Amino acid sequence: MTLSVPLDREQLGHLRHFDNLSRRLPNDWSLMQGKGQGQDDFGSYRFQLAYMAYALALTHRHRLPAAPGAFQPTFQRLIDKILEPDVWLYWRDVSQGGSVFNAHLADQLGEEWDPVVRDNIMYSAYVQSMAHLYAYLFDDDRYAAPGALTFRYWSFFWGGAERRFSYDQDSLAENLYWQLVEGGFVGIACEPNCVFQICNQPAILGFRMQDLRTGGSRAEEIVRGYQKAWEQYGRLDGNGHYNMMISADTREVRPNQTLAPWVDAWCGALMNSWNRDFVHRNYPRQVREFLVPGSDGALSVRSAPAMEVMGQTVVNDTCDFGWVAAWASEMGDTETRTGLFTHADRYFAPTWRDGGLYYPRNDTPADADGNRTDIEPMSGNVLLGYARLNVPDGLNGLYQQPWDRAHFSNPALTEVDPEVEVSRAVFADGALDFRLRSREGGEPGRVVIGRLPGRGDWTLRRDGEVLASGADATVHSSADASVRAGDGGVELRCPAGPARDYTLAVTR
Amino acid sequence: MSAPPVGGSFTLVDHHHNRVTEASYRGKYVLLFFGFTHCKQVCPAALLKLSTALDLLGPLATEVRALYVTVDPERDSSEVLRGFLSEYPRFTGLTGSAEQVDVAKRAFRVFARRAEDPEDPEGYAMPHTAFSYLLDRDGRFAAHFTDALEATEIAARIRTQLTG
Numbered sequence: 001m002t003l004s005v006p007l008d009r010e011q012l013g014h015l016r017h018f019d020n021l022s023r024r025l026p027n028d029w030s031l032m033q034g035k036g037q038g039q040d041d042f043g044s045y046r047f048q049l050a051y052m053a054y055a056l057a058l059t060h061r062h063r064l065p066a067a068p069g070a071f072q073p074t075f076q077r078l079i080d081k082i083l084e085p086d087v088w089l090y091w092r093d094v095s096q097g098g099s100v101f102n103a104h105l106a107d108q109l110g111e112e113w114d115p116v117v118r119d120n121i122m123y124s125a126y127v128q129s130m131a132h133l134y135a136y137l138f139d140d141d142r143y144a145a146p147g148a149l150t151f152r153y154w155s156f157f158w159g160g161a162e163r164r165f166s167y168d169q170d171s172l173a174e175n176l177y178w179q180l181v182e183g184g185f186v187g188i189a190c191e192p193n194c195v196f197q198i199c200n201q202p203a204i205l206g207f208r209m210q211d212l213r214t215g216g217s218r219a220e221e222i223v224r225g226y227q228k229a230w231e232q233y234g235r236l237d238g239n240g241h242y243n244m245m246i247s248a249d250t251r252e253v254r255p256n257q258t259l260a261p262w263v264d265a266w267c268g269a270l271m272n273s274w275n276r277d278f279v280h281r282n283y284p285r286q287v288r289e290f291l292v293p294g295s296d297g298a299l300s301v302r303s304a305p306a307m308e309v310m311g312q313t314v315v316n317d318t319c320d321f322g323w324v325a326a327w328a329s330e331m332g333d334t335e336t337r338t339g340l341f342t343h344a345d346r347y348f349a350p351t352w353r354d355g356g357l358y359y360p361r362n363d364t365p366a367d368a369d370g371n372r373t374d375i376e377p378m379s380g381n382v383l384l385g386y387a388r389l390n391v392p393d394g395l396n397g398l399y400q401q402p403w404d405r406a407h408f409s410n411p412a413l414t415e416v417d418p419e420v421e422v423s424r425a426v427f428a429d430g431a432l433d434f435r436l437r438s439r440e441g442g443e444p445g446r447v448v449i450g451r452l453p454g455r456g457d458w459t460l461r462r463d464g465e466v467l468a469s470g471a472d473a474t475v476h477s478s479a480d481a482s483v484r485a486g487d488g489g490v491e492l493r494c495p496a497g498p499a500r501d502y503t504l505a506v507t508r
Numbered sequence: 509m510s511a512p513p514v515g516g517s518f519t520l521v522d523h524h525h526n527r528v529t530e531a532s533y534r535g536k537y538v539l540l541f542f543g544f545t546h547c548k549q550v551c552p553a554a555l556l557k558l559s560t561a562l563d564l565l566g567p568l569a570t571e572v573r574a575l576y577v578t579v580d581p582e583r584d585s586s587e588v589l590r591g592f593l594s595e596y597p598r599f600t601g602l603t604g605s606a607e608q609v610d611v612a613k614r615a616f617r618v619f620a621r622r623a624e625d626p627e628d629p630e631g632y633a634m635p636h637t638a639f640s641y642l643l644d645r646d647g648r649f650a651a652h653f654t655d656a657l658e659a660t661e662i663a664a665r666i667r668t669q670l671t672g
Contacts (some may be wrong), residue, residue, distance in 0.1 A: 178514060181637055184619035221654055251621075 002065055006423040006435050006499075007389075013357025014385030015059065015070075018052040019418065020356045021381065022077035027086055034317040034377050035363060039090040042262060043317025043378040049082045050126035050202070051326075051378075055386040057133050058394040065407065066432055067425035069416040069448065072138045079130050079143070085153045088115035088123055094191055095119065100309050101247060101254070102193040109192055114165040115151055116172060118179065121188035122199045128176055129206030131169040136209040139408040143169040173210055176203055177218060185225030186233075189248055196245040197235070198263070200226070201270035205399060208274070212402045223274055235278070241286060242267040258304035261290040265323035269330045273399040283331050290324055291336065292372070298346060299339030300372045321372065322379025325387035332392025344384055348375045355439055359384055411458075411504060414450030419443070420494050430506045436492075437499035444482070444496065449504060450489035457507045460490075462500055515641070515649035516615035520577065520608055523590040523601035530647045537572045537650070537670060538643040541599075542618045544580035544634045545592040548627070550655070551576075555596040557659045558640055562598050564663035568670055569598075577602045579620035580634050581609045616641055642669060 007015075024030060034043035053075055060071045081087065095112035097105045116124035131143040143149055147166040154162035167175070179188045180203075187200035204226070208219035237243050237255030242264050246253045256263040264286045272279040292300040301321045307314040321340070328336040344350070347367065348359040359380030364373050391397070410427040413434060419442045424435040438445040452458065453472045460468045460483065468483040468490075470476045475485045482493040494500065519529050541558060543551035555576065562569045576599045578584035584592075589601025603609070613620060620636035638655035640662070650669050653662045 178617045181639065182617040182619055184621060184635065184637070217656075221656060224656070 002062060002426060004424070004426055004433075005063075007059075007063060008423075010357055011059075011385075011388050012421050012423060013352065013355070014055070014388055016354070016421075017356030017358045017381065017385065018056065018078075019074045020354050021048075021052065022074045022081065024081075026084060029086065031358070031360070031381060032377050034361065036316040038093070039087065040094065041316035042266075042319050043376045044090075045087045046082055046123050046126055047319075048378050048382050049078045049087070050130060051382045051386055053078045053130045053133065054395075055382065055389050057137055057398060058386070058391070059389045060137055061398050061403075062391045062394055063389070064422055064425040065403070066410065066427040066434065067413040067416065067422045068138055069412075069414045069450075070420075070422045070425070072134075072140075075130075075134050075138070079127075079134060082127055082130065083149065083151060085151075088151060089153065091115040091120050091123065097192045099191050099194065101245075102191070102249075105193055105249070113153070113163045116167065116175065117165070119189040119192050121176070121179075121203060122190040122196070124172065124176060125188075125199060125203035125206060128169070128172050129202040129209065132173065132206045132209035132213070135169060136212050136402075141169075141213075169210070173206065173218075177207070177222070180222060180225070183248065184229055185222065186229040186246060186248070187226065190245075193248045194245050195248050197230075197242060198244075198267045198270065201267065201273070205270070205273050205395070208399050219274070236282065240282065241289075258307065259289060260304040260318065261301050261320040262318050262323045264290070265320070265327035269323065269327040270395065272330050272393065273395040276393065276396050276400075280331065283327070283333070287324065287327070287331075287333070287336065290320070291339075294339075294343055294371060296342065297339050298343040299336060300343045300347075301340070302372075303374075317376035317378055319376050319378045319383060321375060322383025322387075325379075326383050326390065329387040329390040330393065330395055337387060341384070341388070343372070344375075347371050347373050348380065348384075357385070409451055411449060411451050411455060411506070413447050415446070415448035415488055417445035417447065420445035420447055421499070422447075423499060424501075432504040433502070435499050435501050436494040438494045438496040440496050442496060444493040447492050447494060448486060448488045448490070449492060452489050455506050458504055459507060460492075460502065460504045462502050464501075467502075513649065514615075514617055514652070515643060515647070518608070518612035518615060520602040520604040520612060521586055523586045523593065523603075525586050528602065530643075533573050533575075533643070534647055535645055537645060537666070538641075538647070539572050539574045539666070540577060540616070540641040540643065541575070541639075542577045542579050542613065542616065542620065542636055544578050544620075544636065545584050545588055546580065546625075546628075546631065547634070547636075550636070550638050554638060554640065554655060555593075555599060558662065559596050559598050560659035561662040561666065564659060565667060565670075568667060571670055572666065574599045575602055576600070577609070577612055579609065579613060579618065579636050581606050642666060644669070 032045055032048055036043055056071045056075055092111055092113050097109040135141050146168055149167045149172055152164040187195040189195045190199050207222055211219050233253045241256035244254045244256050244263050268279045290301050292302050294300055301324045303318050303320045325340045351358055351360050359375050361377050362373050362375050367373050411432045413425055419439050421437045426433050457471045468475055468478040473489050475483055484491050517530050522528050581603050584603050593599045593601050618637045620634050623633050623635055625631050625633035640653045642651045644650040
């Protein structure tokens with residue numbers, strides 16, 4: 001599915017916010033810090049980075065397929081960031097076990113620095129899927145180069161020699177594949193011994209993207225094995241909600257005991273990529289139990305009470321609201337999605353900053369009238385934007401309806417200056433239609449229309465008026481200086497002000 | 509890359525009671541399958557398919573040693589393996605102590621887990637990885653074949669390895 005409706009102001013604002021976060025200097029995680037400590041929980045940087053990348057993938061695939069240049073640089077920066085030690089160093093500690101579910105294993109496990117070599121699918125699958133999504137979406141194998149995905153850490157102050165773990169997109173995928181084999185395809189653990197249904201879904205998506213490039217069938221093989229392995233345990237618990245996890249050693253299944261919305265919403269949103277009918281069938285009943293009606297069509301999400309374990313209150317970012325919004329967007333449940341945004345825009349203080357839109361962290365559970373105000377960076381930075389940008393069955397379409405090879409040779413906006421907003425970009429019937437606007441206060445932004453060689457004569461119109469004409473990557477005539485031939489294709493300068501509609505029609 | 513490789517050393521006993529290691533088969537390609545003789549479906553089907561694949565290789569099949577490694581050493585002695593494999597004469601059975609078999613399983617990243625067998629309340633089943641592995645003449649992992657592949661495809665891939 002490709003939507004021809006232009007992106008609206010809010011959608012463009014979310015994309016801009018993703019881009020702003022991707023441009024933060026190393027170790028600057030401003031606006032991204034959540035309640036949880038040590039990058040242990042569901043609001044960690046890795047999840048924010050990965051789901052920003054997923055949202056870019058969905059937007060590119062379904063809304064702006066002819067504008068790879070609007071997404072590719074941001075996607076690369078997000079991959080750069082997920083490789084930063086701040087994101088994965090938690091594994092050195094978490095790898096040692098000792099969580100409430102597997103305290104019995106603590107003596108058998110040692111400190112592991114390599115963040116992807118075993119378990120930790122809650123990180124490794126995101127690196128793998130982001131790299132393979134990148135390769136598929138942008139027809140670019142840069143992460144296939146040896147060492148392209150390298151995890152390194154060295155400190156002047158402690159720890160001795162540098163730690164360096166070198167992978168690439170294929171060696172990383174190979175490692176995950178064999179871990180799946182070794183575990184009988186039930187899944188790879190997050191924390192040692194804890195195999196979550198949720199965190200194995202991104203790996204499946206990553207394998208599918210890899211297959212789309214290689215012509216292989218790993219994803220199909222893994223899904224078959226995964227389905228068979230889970231047949232004996234059941235995907236759903238006794239209450240009809242997704243089983244949360246299984247202990248690798250005892251094969252004890254842990255249900256969604258507290259009826260936590262994030263368990264169902266996160267799992268359902270992702271699993272819809274390959275298991276659509278099952279997810280859709282269970283969604284209406286499941287989601288009903290989580291929604292809280294408000295006034296004037298607003299809908300909120302109730303969270304389960306914080307767990308009390310070992311005399312401690314568990315503090316983490318549940319991201320319940322954000323995940324239910326993302327789930328509703330994937331299910332095409334417009335009524336729920338709209339209701340959630342009515343609530344978000346009323347109670348979550350939508351904020352514009354540097355041209356980007358987000359909902360800032362708020363730890364206050366509710367206002368004086370009992371309306372939910374609690375929102376985490378994962379929801380406010382990422383998931384609400386994801387939900388606004390996604391289309392019905394967006395992940396399913398990404399998985400099941402790949403672009404054909406011709407897509408990658410069709411004329412497209414292959415480079416886009418950061419100051420340019422692209423709100424439409426579709427190539428169909430020999431014409432590239434796009435809508436551009438340069439942000440106020442800056443120089444006219446530049447875009448490059450690439451993949452023109454071999455296409456013959458073309459005419460470029462702006463708001464219906466002929467702006468330029470040419471053949472292949474050569475410009476024959478131009479009404480003003482805004483169009484010229486460049487290294488990567490035809491360069492176009494886009495003035496600030498209202499958005500302008502362009503059509504490049506190939507006439508031969 | 510830092511991830512563990514597939515394949516490695518093992519010390520086991522074949523169904524003629526000979527002690528064997530991965531080095532025992534150097535100079536030949538090895539087609540390796542892990543299973544257990546009480547297996548009712550997966551193993552018989554796989555052994556039949558792999559035997560067919562070897563038949564399809566014709567004279568080239570002499571370059572391949574086919575091994576069946578038990579994941580159930582408690583019940584699969586050399587004698588039991590020999591009897592079971594009489595129906596699949598291309599295969600030699602390998603067994604050993606539980607520790608020795610565990611080493612081999614780990615080397616090849618094999619999943620096998622003792623589970624209840626509803627059809628045999630007194631016994632047990634061993635759900636296991638249904639892959640077959642191909643090792644080259646130096647004993648290095650060369651390829652693996654999933655259970656979804658047909659005999660013809662497996663034969664073609666082995667042939668490519670042998671002649672490529």
